[in-house]
Amino acid sequence: MPDLPHQPAAGVSRRTVARATAAGLAALFGASAGTAPARAAGRLGPRTLDVSVPSAALGRNAPVRLILPSDFGTRPEKKYPVLYLLHGAHDDYTSWTRETDIEAFTAGRDLIVAMPDAGPTGIPSVWRGGPDYETFQVREVPALLARDYRASGVRAVAGVSTGGYGAMAHAARHPGAFAAAASYSGILDTTAPGVPAIIDAIVARENLPAASLWGNPLLNLLTWRDFNPRARATGLRGTALYVSQGSGVGGGGDPLPGILESALWPSAQGFARTLALLGVPATTHFYGGGGHDWAHWKPEFTASWPVLARALGVPE
Numbered sequence: 001m002p003d004l005p006h007q008p009a010a011g012v013s014r015r016t017v018a019r020a021t022a023a024g025l026a027a028l029f030g031a032s033a034g035t036a037p038a039r040a041a042g043r044l045g046p047r048t049l050d051v052s053v054p055s056a057a058l059g060r061n062a063p064v065r066l067i068l069p070s071d072f073g074t075r076p077e078k079k080y081p082v083l084y085l086l087h088g089a090h091d092d093y094t095s096w097t098r099e100t101d102i103e104a105f106t107a108g109r110d111l112i113v114a115m116p117d118a119g120p121t122g123i124p125s126v127w128r129g130g131p132d133y134e135t136f137q138v139r140e141v142p143a144l145l146a147r148d149y150r151a152s153g154v155r156a157v158a159g160v161s162t163g164g165y166g167a168m169a170h171a172a173r174h175p176g177a178f179a180a181a182a183s184y185s186g187i188l189d190t191t192a193p194g195v196p197a198i199i200d201a202i203v204a205r206e207n208l209p210a211a212s213l214w215g216n217p218l219l220n221l222l223t224w225r226d227f228n229p230r231a232r233a234t235g236l237r238g239t240a241l242y243v244s245q246g247s248g249v250g251g252g253g254d255p256l257p258g259i260l261e262s263a264l265w266p267s268a269q270g271f272a273r274t275l276a277l278l279g280v281p282a283t284t285h286f287y288g289g290g291g292h293d294w295a296h297w298k299p300e301f302t303a304s305w306p307v308l309a310r311a312l313g314v315p316e
Helices: 014-025 095-099 133-148 162-173 195-205 221-226 256-278 294-312
Strands: 048-055 060-067 080-086 112-116 151-160 180-184 240-246 283-287
Touching (some): 080 133, 080 162, 080 294, 095 112, 133 151, 151 162, 162 180, 162 240, 195 256, 256 283, 283 294
């Protein structure tokens, strides 16, 4: 693992970044159990369809967008590995097909791509007395894919922003469930200074009480730690990992994506340092500048593809 660079000051104090982050998060963040039979799939193209999944974990039907292999219809005996792609905050399960060329990118590659719902906040976790997006994504959707779409047991997961959190949290909390995990600007240390306020702002933007996720970050610290990828990092041993994060702040135009990226920089670096101390290998890309947006996440997905492909056993 390369040495982690120090965050450039870029002429902006930590206090200024914190104030701007708190003010801006309400406006933008990442805008940029068995399974019952799925509802009839909505076909969007030759390989792409939406499936409505009745979920006991969520207490409702929830959507999953699928991209099937090119030879799915002609190889009824074949099973396929699955790449799970998780969306960010205040977005939805359509984001990867809307913002990237994932359909074209995976054409001719023998894998299923699954993009499950994570709710309006995009935080795929076990909510306090509420929906359980972790069980939905880690157990219910894989059970559906194995039963109805010939998915094998080989899986990888990747996500942007809060989906990057989900990718690492799922892999850490369910060791062995995923052969690889990749995070692009994810929230990788939920208890790092300033991060609880960021998470609270994401929840508040959806008009939900902050404590409805994991409770109070001080009074319910053990719960916050239990869902913290950094605190659960030993569970990532044996999983191929890719972690990318920009330092943010710099650049012209709208400053908010850079400020958001900068606010998560220490969290990602702390996560990477913990992996190194534990002797858990990871491919990392920490880069100067950058923003919390798809313009930076798309090339990071491409850069991470060899890690994901090797774990899935598909061509790079």
